[in-house]
Amino acid sequence: MRDLLDLRERVAFVTGSTRGIGWATAQLLAEHGASVVVAGSSDLAAAEARAKELTAGWGTPALGVVCDSREPAQIKAAYRTIHQTFKRLDVLVNSAGVLDDALIGMISDDALENTFRVNAIGPIQHLQAAARLMRRSGDGGSIINIASIIGVTGNEGQAVYGASKAAVIGLTRSAAKELAPMGVRVNAIAPGFIDTDMTRALPEAKFAQRAAAIKMGRVGTADDVARAVLFLASDLSGYVTGTVLGVDGGMLI
């Protein structure tokens, strides 16, 4: 029986994958046979340790790299390394992200620039480099951008974060149209409220308030998002491109 979730012979690059949604995604892709490139923003030893965990757990080749999405030179270097090591790339998961809430009137220039560099500019640079490697293989590929429900609906205190994630959605839809003829699919996932280090950094009352707005009665997990990534990375979604898949448990903002 053909396994449509089989990712053997495929190479996946997951940004921001030493923890949170990225790490859950890296593990699930490796579990399904993918060779995985793990990327952290500063700690090479941590990324390499995660890569070793993947190889030990599932026997798949894995590589750890440092790739800060604010540093274009590191992004270029990462793709050179992937080219030298694997000669191909089949899946990119743009998972690195920052959350820095501020009310309008209290948004600093530094916070604005940092959020856009990590959440929007970095993913564009990754997508551009990844698409070239995917085209070269002739087999196409799948690019999955982790957006956010906030980029769709907006939320008070999250004008910058919401704008950066809305940019990711615009990127997804445009890139999907441009890359479809080359067999490269581009989709976004819009997670709702997910239990990660990033959301745990919120004040307790705000965490509880957001959790209470979820119709399914529980906060989402990194694994919930990773499973949606697996769907979009695999042949199960072979005719799906340009979509924004909500993974939010029926969250209302």
Place this chain on the structure above:
Amino acid sequence: MTDESTLRKAFVDSLDIAPDTDWESLSYRGIEEWDSVAHMRLIAELEDVFDIMIETEDVIDMNSYVVARKLLGKYGIDFA
């Protein structure tokens, strides 16, 4: 040193141009065949033929055959 015929063949194959093209005057958008879509095909061909990954700035700057020959030197590809 690499034989320049390898570079010319990459241009011929990816742009679908004649082998006796005037190489010194060949430029991006200077002929109908070398448009933006063909440019990305050319870049992919050059990357495959020479087993390199060309940086985005060089993809943008590579606006003629002469420039391409020079830029490839950055990647250790020098022509005899």
